[in-house]
Amino acid sequence: MAWRGVVDEFRGRLSRLPADAPAITLLEGDTPLIPAPRLGARIGARLYLKFEGMNPTGSFKDRGMCVAVSGAVATGASAVVCASTGNTSASAAAYACRAGLRCGVVIPDGNIALGKLAQALIHGATVIPIEGNFDDALTIARKLGELESVALVNSVNPLRIEGQKTVAFEIIDALGRVPDVHVMPVGNAGNITAAWLGYTEAVEAYETAGLDGPDRPAMWGAQAAGAAPIVRGEAVASPQTIATAIRIGNPASWQGALDARDSSGGTIESVTDAEILAAYRLLADTEGVFCEPASAAGVALLLQKAGRGEVPADAVIVATLTGHGLKDPDRVVQEIAVPDAVAPDLEVVAERLGL
Numbered sequence: 001m002a003w004r005g006v007v008d009e010f011r012g013r014l015s016r017l018p019a020d021a022p023a024i025t026l027l028e029g030d031t032p033l034i035p036a037p038r039l040g041a042r043i044g045a046r047l048y049l050k051f052e053g054m055n056p057t058g059s060f061k062d063r064g065m066c067v068a069v070s071g072a073v074a075t076g077a078s079a080v081v082c083a084s085t086g087n088t089s090a091s092a093a094a095y096a097c098r099a100g101l102r103c104g105v106v107i108p109d110g111n112i113a114l115g116k117l118a119q120a121l122i123h124g125a126t127v128i129p130i131e132g133n134f135d136d137a138l139t140i141a142r143k144l145g146e147l148e149s150v151a152l153v154n155s156v157n158p159l160r161i162e163g164q165k166t167v168a169f170e171i172i173d174a175l176g177r178v179p180d181v182h183v184m185p186v187g188n189a190g191n192i193t194a195a196w197l198g199y200t201e202a203v204e205a206y207e208t209a210g211l212d213g214p215d216r217p218a219m220w221g222a223q224a225a226g227a228a229p230i231v232r233g234e235a236v237a238s239p240q241t242i243a244t245a246i247r248i249g250n251p252a253s254w255q256g257a258l259d260a261r262d263s264s265g266g267t268i269e270s271v272t273d274a275e276i277l278a279a280y281r282l283l284a285d286t287e288g289v290f291c292e293p294a295s296a297a298g299v300a301l302l303l304q305k306a307g308r309g310e311v312p313a314d315a316v317i318v319a320t321l322t323g324h325g326l327k328d329p330d331r332v333v334q335e336i337a338v339p340d341a342v343a344p345d346l347e348v349v350a351e352r353l354g355l
């Protein structure tokens with residue numbers, strides 16, 4: 001049967017979604033779980049990439065946004081609002097237009113990848129850049145969400161977490177087992193909270209009984225070194241990293257991330273921007289998978305920990321790649337120079353190609 005999208009595929013498990021909510025969908029979810037044998041060999045593990053960049057707007061945010069917007073329609077909202085480092089606004093704008101709702105987004109001026117801003121604009125959202133960071137934007141969006149018939153669709157909305165937990169169900173289905181480790185970038189920390197909820201619910205439903213592997217994975221989270229409040233144990237007033245999607249100093253789901261880490265026997269650690277960029281390039285030029293910089297943070301952490309001998313041998317590891325590389329092509333051309341033009345001459349071209 002054809003895939004119906006997250007709301008209808010998983011409706012029976014989305015207990016917080018009103019039963020009469022319509023399914024506002026772009027057929028999100030069902031993303032590929034791609035084996036990564038070369039990178040896995042470097043790490044000494046059986047590595048799989050859950051490529052959430054293959055969702056309709058190019059990030060995992062769609063998995064939660066479809067549920068949040070479906071819920072907003074059910075409760076009679078006429079507008080949705082969010083603060084965003086980019087992908088939330090792209091997703092909110094698309095799903096709001098699908099539902100016929102207005103969409104307002106508050107973003108930190110100058111720190112949004114162009115592809116994401118373009119998406120919010122083309123889907124008809126009203127975009128308000130502020131002279132502040134994501135945390136400032138979220139403070140404003142939370143207040144706007146208290147207005148009559150306005151729904152806040154950041155991950156502080158429990159329906160976002162409901163939708164995002166479904167990634168765990170898909171991973172268990174695709175692997176036929178629970179992974180030993182699930183690693184991902186951590187920004188506002190909604191996603192690690194959600195994936196952990198999904199694994200927990202799968203165990204409670206006995207869906208993992210009799211399967212190989214552990215009942216639940218160890219949850220490993222990666223923060224950028226310049227934006228690592230959870231690792232440091234205190235909020236960061238002006239977070240800095242090239243990985244703009246995780247440039248967050250005071251995560252809304254901080255406690256959820258700590259619960260996921262501690263209940264799973266996991267860890268949340270930091271990676272430098274240089275490590276993030278190295279992992280970003282390795283994913284693209286050894287495995288053929290192009291994700292955005294923030295998405296590579298989890299793989300950067302795996303490489304770092306492998307270097308210290310902290311990756312269990314032959315572990316089954318899933319890394320969520322949270323967003324698509326085409327969101328932020330500027331980053332590529334900052335890393336790799338675009339070659340100069342040459343004469344339209346076979347010999348010249350062949351020589352340049354080394355053929």
Ligand SMILES: *Cc1c(COP(=O)(O)O)cnc(C)c1O
Nearest residue numbers: 087187188189190191245322323
């Ligand atoms: C939103 C986002 C993150 C961070 O997810 P949180 O739920 O905020 O921790 C990471 N990567 C990408 C590409 C994102 O869009």
